[in-house]
Amino acid sequence: MINFFTWSKTRELEKELYKLILKGVIVTALLMAAFDLFFNSHTLALLEFLFASISILLFYSEVKHQLSFVVSSRIFIVFMAMPIYWNLLYNPSYIESTILFIFLPIITIILRPLKEVMLFTIIFGGSFLYISITGMGEADFTYMELFKLVSMQGLISFFVVMYVQANKDYQEVISEQANALKESNTQLAKLYRAKAIEASIDALTGLSNRLSLMKKLDELFALYRRSREVFSIILFDIDHFKLVNDTYGHNKGDEILKSIAKISLESVREIDMVSRYGGEEFLVILPKTNAIVAQSVAERIRMSMQENIKIENKSITASFGVVQIREKTDIDKLINLADQALYRAKESGRNRVEVVED
Numbered sequence: 212m213i214n215f216f217t218w219s220k221t222r223e224l225e226k227e228l229y230k231l232i233l234k235g236v237i238v239t240a241l242l243m244a245a246f247d248l249f250f251n252s253h254t255l256a257l258l259e260f261l262f263a264s265i266s267i268l269l270f271y272s273e274v275k276h277q278l279s280f281v282v283s284s285r286i287f288i289v290f291m292a293m294p295i296y297w298n299l300l301y302n303p304s305y306i307e308s309t310i311l312f313i314f315l316p317i318i319t320i321i322l323r324p325l326k327e328v329m330l331f332t333i334i335f336g337g338s339f340l341y342i343s344i345t346g347m348g349e350a351d352f353t354y355m356e357l358f359k360l361v362s363m364q365g366l367i368s369f370f371v372v373m374y375v376q377a378n379k380d381y382q383e384v385i386s387e388q389a390n391a392l393k394e395s396n397t398q399l400a401k402l403y404r405a406k407a408i409e410a411s412i413d414a415l416t417g418l419s420n421r422l423s424l425m426k427k428l429d430e431l432f433a434l435y436r437r438s439r440e441v442f443s444i445i446l447f448d449i450d451h452f453k454l455v456n457d458t459y460g461h462n463k464g465d466e467i468l469k470s471i472a473k474i475s476l477e478s479v480r481e482i483d484m485v486s487r488y489g490g491e492e493f494l495v496i497l498p499k500t501n502a503i504v505a506q507s508v509a510e511r512i513r514m515s516m517q518e519n520i521k522i523e524n525k526s527i528t529a530s531f532g533v534v535q536i537r538e539k540t541d542i543d544k545l546i547n548l549a550d551q552a553l554y555r556a557k558e559s560g561r562n563r564v565e566v567v568e569d
Contacts, residue, residue, distance in 0.1 A: 443505035
């Protein structure tokens with residue numbers, strides 16, 4: 212029941228209803244002003260035209276968000292009451308006065324919270340009864356007519372309150388569900404990104420894994436077929452790594468893999484990709500790079516490993532195979548060519564770089 216006394220925080224439902232009411236009232240008030248100007252009262256026509264003009268300004272300010280909804284709706288209700296009071300005081304037709312004074316509280320109920328509607332009810336309803344009972348107005352109401360009018364107004368207002376409240380509750384439920392769904396989607400998106408990153412990263416070294424490197428190679432192959440943009444790859448394998456694991460344990464071997472990953476990343480550009488291809492094998496993708504430049508990158512990695520990664524003053528080294536993209540070569544064949552160059556490096560004494568010649 213407490214919700215009857217307040218509107219929702221955003222008032223989105225009320226604002227949309229308010230815009231619709233303003234549109235309908237502008238057209239109706241202008242038509243009534245034109246009719247009263249020619250067939251009834253110039254004063255009433257002026258009041259109706261003033262009300263229509265104020266409604267146009269309020270609609271414009273509502274669309275442009277230049278006036279707060281609270282202030283705008285209160286101004287609208289006050290100016291709407293002006294032609295209604297003129298009818299009550301000077302129009303002998305009690306039917307028209309009755310219709311207008313039923314319409315006024317309904318609009319007030321839709322636009323304002325119930326606690327404010329009560330205030331308007333006391334002001335408008337009280338003045339209506341006072342004018343009617345004391346005979347100040349032109350319309351002649353009997354006590355029974357006034358009783359029926361007040362009863363009908365109360366009944367209609369009650370149903371309007373129930374309807375508006377039900378719509379407000381429905382909108383609030385929808386809004387809460389939408390917010391919950393939005394939050395859920397945000398969490399799912401974060402989880403998806405986290406899982407996507409996790410699926411593309413080697414857990415030990417933090418390098419790209421085989422899945423992500425194959426995706427990158429697909430992109431570069433497509434680019435090569437489209438615009439003949441060259442690229443090269445470097446495949447290298449740690450020399451005697453099994454002996455390191457057998458002698459110093461797998462924890463030490465893991466430390467070496469991490470160190471090699473760090474050195475490799477420091478030796479390449481941001482656009483390059485360093486990935487862990489296998490157990491102790493690494494593959495470097497170098498976009499927009501020919502074999503000559505790729506060979507120098509491989510030499511830089513090789514020398515940095517030799518100088519910085521040591522066990523008991525013995526350097527950890529690797530053997531490298533370098534190949535540049537070429538015609539009529541697919542991904543598997545390109546990697547196979549790099550692998551053949553790598554094994555030539557091992558057969559030639561290890562700790563060296565071999566390049567696949569054109």
